[in-house]
Amino acid sequence: MVKKLKSVFIIALILVLITLISLNAAAEKMEANLKIANYPYIEQSLLASSRFTTKEEKDPEHYQEYLDNYTLKYTPEELEEKNYQKSAENEYLVLYFEPASFSVLLQNKKTGYFWSSNAEFLTETERRTDYRTGLWVSYVISTNISRNYQTKNLLGEKAEVKHTPLPDNKGLSATVNFSNLGFVFEIKLYLDGLDFVVEVPSVKIQENNPRYRLVLIHLFPYFGSVREDKYPGYMFIPDGSGALVRFKEEIPTDYYYAKYYGADFGYVDIPANRDLTLPVFGMIHDVGTNGFIGIIESGDTIADLSANFWGYRNSNYFWITPVYNYREFYTNVIDKSESGAPTVSEYLNAVDLKVRYRILSNEDADYVGMGRAYQEFLEEKGVLTLQEKREAIPLALDLIISELEPALLGKRLVKMTTPEQALEIYRDLQAVGIKNQRLNLLGWSKSGFIDTAPYKIKLNASKKAYRTLIDAAEKEEAKVYFLVDYILTSSAASRPKNTDLARRMSKTKMELKLYRSLNDTAYLNFLFPEVSLEFAEKDYSKFQKLGIENLAFSSLGNTLFSYYQNGKRYNRSESLTYYQEIPKIYGKSAFYKPNAYMFKAASEYYQLPLYNSQHHYFTDLVPFLPIVLKGYLDYYSPYLNFNALGKEQILNLIDFGINPSYILTAEPTTKLLYTKARNYYSTEYADFREQIIENYQYINNALSQVHGARIIAREVLDAGIVKVSYENGKAIYLNYRSTDYKFGEIYLQAKDYLVV
Structure with missing residues (x-):
């Protein structure tokens, strides 16, 4: 009986299990079918998201409303009635100036369109003094300095404006006197071809009331501002590769604010989470008809970008403007715990402002036209020079030569790619037709690689081995670069002395805390700019003796800070003066993520951002930075070893004209486990060889046809x-x-x- 019961129980259990397995398989099949059924919707949503650029479309009814009700139209009599005086005219533009509010109207003669420096189409309930003036100042009370500075506009303060014409009637020079605050500015407004130019010489800024210290100014903050969703265009922000904010809906919870060229570590101790590498901004009112790009020709080193959206703080406008920091807040440290009260410098940043508003018409009035306008400006200034066309695109390979790891006594060098192995990798790829290679050697010094710069100029292999590699590469189209860093250092570096380490405006040591992984925290220091130049000058003759001519700078092009030294405070412009001397010593060099001020010195641009910061209010990703550089400078992707998007990202490279890049080692990556380079978790050449060849050939088949x-x-x-x-x-x-x-x-x- 017991045996029969056991048999029945086993049979029942098997039947239950079979039923459960069948039900689970059916559920999985239904779920898979559901996923397949939903995939087109998911894909469509992705392609319409801010990860991509959306199609330009105009709703006819909405567009007609814009044309009828939201474009400025003035007769000469109406302009005279509003006290706008014609101040300049050329082949392309007419400039009108209204002195009482320090406002301008700019007419595009090609399209007839009026650009206003004020917020237009205000309702009766909106405070007009806030929207209809061209100059705002922010200041602190010198006897009671607080980070909560006060802001006043020209109309609200009833500042006095006097103006005189410039020679040849190309514009005017205005003196603006905030008599209550003691601030006096001389501002030039004039036309230069397609540009409306605004200049503020720093030597002409006066502070006549010791009670107040100027902190920052806004110049024409509402120039080109847009009311609500009435305009068929967008705002352009040069974040990462490029971002658009279309005039479609309210954004009441947020705004965009970032410093050009990244964080200023003289004032802050955290890196920027937004990349503004180009000193530009812009608005398109009507795609394909009217737009402008703003170019900060001077004053970019003290500028922030402020983009404000409809709905934020109950505003009915989209508007974008640079903010110029003549002073910034720092802590007046009084004890070892670095506590103290906020303060500002006694002296203004001696930086001249010069901003161009380049007016774009018809087919130039879109983000491509903006990019081409800025490209043209850089070419005119001698910053960019057209490339010679090559038959094949370049491939960048960052090769980790060696790195340090802890040992029983001190540290030992872990060799990851010898010069001989680097030559083997080069020849292996050359044999399959990839001749145009850029070999960037990381960790070539006995100092190691990460956190040990500035490196000792002591090769970790024989000079002959490196010379053989360089000669073999340079016989073909390839180049070999040696990575250096004259900006960032740490306690692990042996060359800098404590007196070489830069100090913040608060006089404390400038230090950056980086969380590279859960169990890897790095503390980095910065060299005084003067010391950076001294190290670079000393090393030049040593590199020459070793036959090394091509350097790749990891931080020189993307780090810029203010600092305190020997009783004086220096701004970023003064740091830049030192940094721009370094490439003059070494000639054209490779740079990692360089800001615009280093484009002229660059032979290669590594790690170009593929995306922007992906803020929720961005509506489109656009390749503005690639559009500016394409045809002038070879630029490369982030490392494709870590490409998580597969074919989509490869297409993205082709779309943006970006050359591929990898970081590699000849030895297994596991040998990096106890080094600071362990975050490069997959680098072995043998693992990536087929992928490198396949991706390169696929990208090259497209981009080789448009190189140059x-x-x-x-x-x-x-x-x-x-x-x-x-x-x-x-x-x-x-x-x-x-x-x-x-x-x-x-x-x-x-x-x-x-x-x-």
């Missing part, structure tokens, strides 16, 4: 379908979708491109 050519247009034909046009007549069509797409005679396979 400028981007002249970029159009989103449909969600996830992009056309990039080059000046040599070539066009690259890209399909980010998971399905094939047909556009006229163009047939695009899923996740693929076509060059025509």
Whole structure:
């Protein structure tokens, strides 16, 4: 009986298990089918998100409302009635000035469009003095300094404005006197071709009342401002690769504020989470018709960018403006715990301001036109020079030569890629047709690699081995660069003395705390700019003796700070003076993520950002930075070892004209486990060889056809379908979708491109 019961129980248990397994399989099948059914919707949502650029579309009814009710139209009589005086005119523009409020109107003669420095189309309930003036000042009371500075505008303070014409009637020079506060400014407004130019010489700024200290100014903050969602355009922010904020909906909870060129570690101790590497900003009122790009020609080192949105603090406007910091707050430290009260410098930053508002018309009035306008400006200034076309694009390989790890006594050098192994990697890729390589050697010194700069100029292998590598590469199209850093250092570095370490404006040691991983916290210091230059000068002859001519600078192009030294405080412009001397010693060099002020010195641009900061209010990702540089400077991706987006990111590189980049070692990556380079968790060449060849050939087949050519247009034909046009007549069509797409005679396979 017991045996029968056991048998029945076992049979029942098996049946239950079979039923459960069947039900689970059916559920998984249903879930998989549901996922498949939902995938087109998910993909469509992704392609319409701020990770991509959206298609330009104008609702006819909305557009007509804009044309009828939200474009400025003035007769000469109406301008005279509003006290606007014609101050300058050239072939392209007419400048009108209203002195009482320090306001301007700028007419584009090509389209007839008026640009105003004021917020227009105000309602009766909106406070007009806040929106209809061109100059705001912020200040502190010198006897009771608080971070909560006060802000006043020209109209509210009833400042006096006197003006006289400039020679040749190209504009005017105005003296603005805030008599109650004691601030006096001389401001020049004039036309220069397509540009409306604003200048403020720092030597002409007066502070006549010792009770008040000027902190910052806004110049024409509402220039080109847009009311609500009435305009068929967008705001441009040069965050990362580039970002747009379309005038579509209220954004009541947030605004954008960031410092050009990243954090100033003279005042703060945390890195910036936004990359503003170009000193520009812009507005498009009507895509394909009217827009402008603002270019900060001087004053960029003391500038922040403020972008404000409809709905924030009950504002009905989108507006974007630079903010110029003539003083910044720091702590007046009184004890070892670094406590103290906030204060500002006694002296103003002696930096001249010069801003160009370049007016864009018709087909130039979009983000591509903005990029081309800034590119043209840089070319005019001699910053960018057109490249010679090459038959193949370059491939960047960062090779970790060695790194230090803890040992029983001190540290020992872990060799990851000898010069001989680097040569083998180079020749292996050369054998499959990849000749145009950039080999960047990291950890070539006996000092190691991470946190030990400035490195000792002592090779960790024989001079002959390195010379053989350099000679072999330079016989072909390749180049070999040696990584250096003359800005950042740490206690692990042997060369700097304590007196070489820069100090914040508060006189405390400048230190940056970095969390590289859960159990890896780094404390970095900064060298005084003068010391950076001294190290670079001393090392030059040593590099020459070793036959090393090409350097790659990791921090020189992307780190800029104010500092305290020997009883004086220095601003970022003064740091930059030292930094720009270093490339003059070494000639054209490679830079990692350089800001615009180092473009002229750059031979390669490494680690170009593929994306922007992805804030919730950004509506589009655009390749503004690539558009500026394409045809002038080779630029490279972040390391593709760590590409988590697969084919999409490879298409992104082709779309943006970006060359591929990897970080590699000849030895297994596990040997880095106890070094500071352990965050590079997958680097072994053998593991990536096939991927490097496949990705390079796929990207090269597209970009080799447009190397040395400028981007002249970029159009989103449909969600996830992009056309990039080059000046040599070539066009690259890209399909980010998971399905094939047909556009006229163009047939695009899923996740693929076509060059025509």
